[in-house]
Amino acid sequence: KAGVTQTPRYLIKTRGQQVTLSCSPISGHRSVSWYQQTPGQGLQFLFEYFSETQRNKGNFPGRFSGRQFSNSRSEMNVSTLELGDSALYLCASSFGGTGGSYGYTFGSGTRLTVV
Amino acid sequence: AQSVTQLDSQVPVFEEAPVELRCNYSSSVSVYLFWYVQYPNQGLQLLLKYLSGSTLVKGINGFEAEFNKSQTSFHLRKPSVHISDTAEYFCAVNDDTDKLIFGTGTRLQVFP
Numbered sequence: 001k002a003g004v005t006q007t008p009r010y011l012i013k014t015r016g017q018q019v020t021l022s023c024s025p026i027s028g029h030r031s032v033s034w035y036q037q038t039p040g041q042g043l044q045f046l047f048e049y050f051s052e053t054q055r056n057k058g059n060f061p062g063r064f065s066g067r068q069f070s071n072s073r074s075e076m077n078v079s080t081l082e083l084g085d086s087a088l089y090l091c092a093s094s095f096g097g098t099g100g101s102y103g104y105t106f107g108s109g110t111r112l113t114v115v
Numbered sequence: 116a117q118s119v120t121q122l123d124s125q126v127p128v129f130e131e132a133p134v135e136l137r138c139n140y141s142s143s144v145s146v147y148l149f150w151y152v153q154y155p156n157q158g159l160q161l162l163l164k165y166l167s168g169s170t171l172v173k174g175i176n177g178f179e180a181e182f183n184k185s186q187t188s189f190h191l192r193k194p195s196v197h198i199s200d201t202a203e204y205f206c207a208v209n210d211d212t213d214k215l216i217f218g219t220g221t222r223l224q225v226f227p
Contacts, residue, residue, distance in 0.1 A: 004158075033214065043205065043217040056212050090158055103149055104168065104215065106158035 002027065004107035006091050012113045015017075018079040021110045025072050025093030031055075031076040033104060034066060037088040045091075049074055086114045117142045117210040121218035129226050130198055136191040136221045148178055148189040149207040149215065159205060164214035165189065176200070201225045 005024040012020050016067035025032050033056075034046040045058040066076040072093075078085055088111050092104030117193050122137040138224065143187045151159040156207040163174025189206060203222050207215040 006158075035217075042219045045214050045216075048214060055215055058214075092159075102147070103161050103164050104159075105161070106151075108156075108158045111156075 002092050004105050006093055006110050008110060010111045012115060013081050015081055015083060015114055019081060020075055020077045021089055023074045023091030023107060026077050026105055029093035029095050030072050031032045031094045032068055032091045034076050035090045037090055042046035083114050087112060116131050117208050117216050119206050119208050119216055119218035121206055121212050123221050125222045127224045128196055131195050133194050136204050138189045138218060140187050140208045142208055144211045147209040148182060150191050151205045153203045161184060196225050198225050198227060
């Protein structure tokens with residue numbers, strides 16, 4: 001079956017712009033989590049959605065938001081981009097409502113560069 | 116609070132040599148532990164996981180890990196590495212909200 005699909009793979013944006021990233025989880029997976037990966041901070045949890053509801057949220061400013069649709073696809077949005085938002089954004093899906101406790105399946109990520 | 120410490124940021128090793136990547140955790144809840152591998156410009160791939168039962172866990176690509184509750188460790192081992200094992204390896208533990216907390220990663224560099 002298809003894995004976790006993230007689009008686009010690469011993005012270049014200008015400071016102050018906004019961006020939307022998309023994630024399609026594995027079929028049947030209802031939980032979608034987002035992580036930001038940077039060389040300095042490593043993997044940091046952004047948020048998790050389950051059945052269209054945000055179930056968990058990390059320590060990121062309100063410029064970072066997300067949502068999940070009825071087909072479990074998820075989007076995350078970053079408004080008023082800053083240079084420090086440059087990162088690899090990873091989406092991970094998991095079965096049921098267990099979040100990460102039984103392990104995630106990750107997508108290949110979206111590489112965002114803010115200039 | 117839950118945390119993961121990966122003691123080595125880089126581990127150089129020659130091909131066909133054994134390797135151990137170290138991971139220590141801190142957790143106040145029932146522990147689930149994971150090792151993921153990340154190749155350049157890719158996402159994370161699950162190598163193995165410990166949920167319960169046998170403390171020796173076997174994963175893909177010949178890797179295994181041992182859960183040691185008394186030492187709060189979950190070290191990853193492979194008896195003979197290959198050039199293709201060169202990658203970043205992440206240890207992770209669940210927290211009390213069911214999300215995974217990741218370590219800072221260990222870069223395994225295999226030399227011919």
